[in-house]
Amino acid sequence: MNINEIRSKYLEFFEKRGHAVIPSASLVPLNDPTTLFTGSGMQPILPYLLGQPHPKGARLVDSQKSFRAEDIEEVGDNRHTTFFEMLGNWSLGDYFKKEQLPWLFEFLTKEVNIDPNKLYATVFIGDKSKGIPQDTESAGIWQKLFAEKGIDAATKEIGSESDGYRLGMGGARIFYYDAKKNWWSRSGVPENMPAGEPGGPDSEVFYDFGSQHDPKFGNECHPNCDCGRFLEIANSVFMQYIKEQDGSFKLLPKANVDFGAGLERITVASMGVPDVFAIDVFDEMIRHLEHHSGKKYEDSRFQRSFRIIADHIRAATIILGDGVRPSNTDRGYVLRRLLRRAAQHAMKLDVASGQGADSILNTCAVIVMEKYGQAYPELAGDEAYQHITGEIWKEEKQFAHTLEKGMKEFEKMTAGNHITGQEAFTLFTTYGFPFEMTLEIARERGIEVDEDEFKALMKRHQEQSRAGGEQKFRGGLADHAEATVRLHTAHHLLLAALQKVLGSHVHQRGSNITQERLRIDFSHGEKLTKEQFAAVEALVNEKIQEELPVFRTEMAKEQAESLGAEKEFGAKYADMVNVYSIGPRDATREDPKFDHVFSIEFCGGPHVQNTRELKGPEGTWRFKIQKEESVAQGIRRIKAILV
Ligand SMILES: [Zn+2]
Ligand SMILES: [Zn+2]
Secondary structure (H helix, E strand, O other): OOHHHHHHHHHHHHHHOOOEEEOOOOOEEOOOOOEEEEOOEEEEOHHHHOOOOOOOOOEEEEEEEEEOHHHHHHEOEOOOOOEEEEEEEEEOOOOOHHHHHHHHHHHHHHHOOOOHHHEEEEEEOOEHHHOEOOOHHHHHHHHHHHHHOOOOOOEEEEEOHHHHHHHOOOOOOEEEEOHHHHEEEOOOOHHHOOOOOEEEEEEEEEEEOOOOOOHHHOOOOOOOOOOOOEEEEEEEEEEEEEEOOOOOEEEEEEEEEEEEEEHHHHHHHHHOOOOHHHOHHHHHHHHHHHHHHOOOOOOOOOHHHHHHHHHHHHHHHHHHHOOOOOOOOHHHHHHHHHHHHHHHHHHHHOOOOOOHHHOHHHHHHHHHHHHHOOOOHHHOOHHHHHHHHHHHHHHHHHHHHHHHHHHHHHHHHOOOOEEOHHHHHHHHHHHOOOHHHHHHHHHHHOOEEOHHHHHHHHHHHHHHOOOOHHHHHHHOHHHHHHHHHHHHHHHHHHHHHHHHHHOOOOOEEEEEEOOOOEEEEEEOOOOOOHHHHHHHHHHHHHHHHOOOEEEEEEEEHHHHHHOOOEOOOOOOOOOEEEEEEEOOOOOOOOOOOHHHOOEEEEOOOOOOOEHHHHHOOOOOOOEEEEEEEEEEOOEEEEEEEEO
8 A cells, every 4th residue: 555545544534533634734853742733833732631622622633744854864774764754643531542442453454454463562561669550451452452353362561672582472462561662751751750741651553574583682572672573653642640749640630642653654564565665655766766777776785875865855855845945054954965965875876867857866856746745735736846846956966066076175185095084074074075975985996084083073073063054954853843932932022022112002913933033013103213123122132031931821811801911913712711921030830920921922832931941052042133124004024033
């Protein structure tokens, strides 16, 4: 089965069972179960897990585009990809284990047609010291489900991963593991959870490829073994506990389900092939590359390059679809890395390539657009085609230019038969010549490269320039949602500062926040004077420096109105509303001191917990207004950033 079929089957399956389908947000890092993806970006799910009603209802389902920049270097084996789609369904205080597990099993075995004999489940073993019982309920449900398929599913207590290598599977199908493997909370295992934090056991499903266990991982094989025999394809988190002040665990009044599964992994399981690059979109790109290079994917000398090109072009096309362009910062840098690494490996395959939209990378990108255009409209149509192929070709040309300059330096340096670490470092940092490339060419010519020295220099360089390109590349995407949240809080500070400096006639008339900047439209008749401009900026910075606490409070609409909470322009509110307040400094959750707040707004969040988070990791950031202009009669617009 292919990814498009499985994605639509999943969404339909849960839609039929009363779930609201949530559109994918633009590309986000990892599936972080503390957040829920909505059309307008990531929302923290925590308030909903604790009982706040979600506007879309108590049953939600989505397929979310996700990206893991940390894995760029890992791509090349049979399972790592940088981009992936996360299928998710949620029960917010609605259904629980006895619905979730049978639905999942039905979806996998009936809809996707996976042989139930190939499936294994894990559940939580319990923690006596914390009073958290073994999850026999989930195990019992699994046993019944397998029995219905005529499979006698015995359970086995394992404990830790290392116990697994010692104990083996003993013919069982359902395995009890400890909290490290089968417990989920935002802070990990029960000991690490702060009071007031929800968490719960989870139950994973593994697919058995039936390959031989590799004893280099341990004596015995078991589902959590890393040898490659088992692939985790799905995880149902049962959020049913909350940690108390005294360290004990209490049942939540309403338990939740938070389910996540890798679409690519389920597809691979449906095919029974232990290689994620066998899925349709990769397979088509790989056949295309084979055709134009005359090389074979099965050839171990080239397999890694085939995989890197296929993965990186798929990810790059999807990032380009979000409107990002290659650059030296943040997401643009990740995109540049992906495209340049793909180009480098295309050279390694010595693939015959055309020009412009016919370049080999572009013809691969077109395969991606065709596959994903239906599910993700930003990848369909002529405009997307022009943007994506145009940017890829521009980057290919620039990279070719970089390589040419780098090659000249390389020739100068290799007058001898040795490249020092310092020389390789200069090639990389000054000429943008990839180290992998230096290694490759040096190997071909029988020249030695001092790799250790290069790595030591790189490490020092990264430590020195923590804000430099390489660091941004690492942090880049992972930072995305946090950046937007910080700017949202800055947005509230700015509105309050405008009211204090310009007068109480100022109200919000529009707003837009991305991870790069915030924008606010507000009512005010004339251009800000230089003094007002400076005063607003200074006041926001002062409030950031004061490290003011930020609180969310649920209250009656009348109370919020009487406190003077700022409303969103044109918004309609229910009887109970969420209000975010900032300051004063000595406010606490128990005593938010609403009469002395700096800012108070009707708002659904999310926000930082303290304005100190707007100071950046080294405390050096400043709030800066980039632009102030008129957008309509009596309405001004400000764009601002944190730098
Ligand atoms: Zn194994
Ligand atoms: Zn807000």
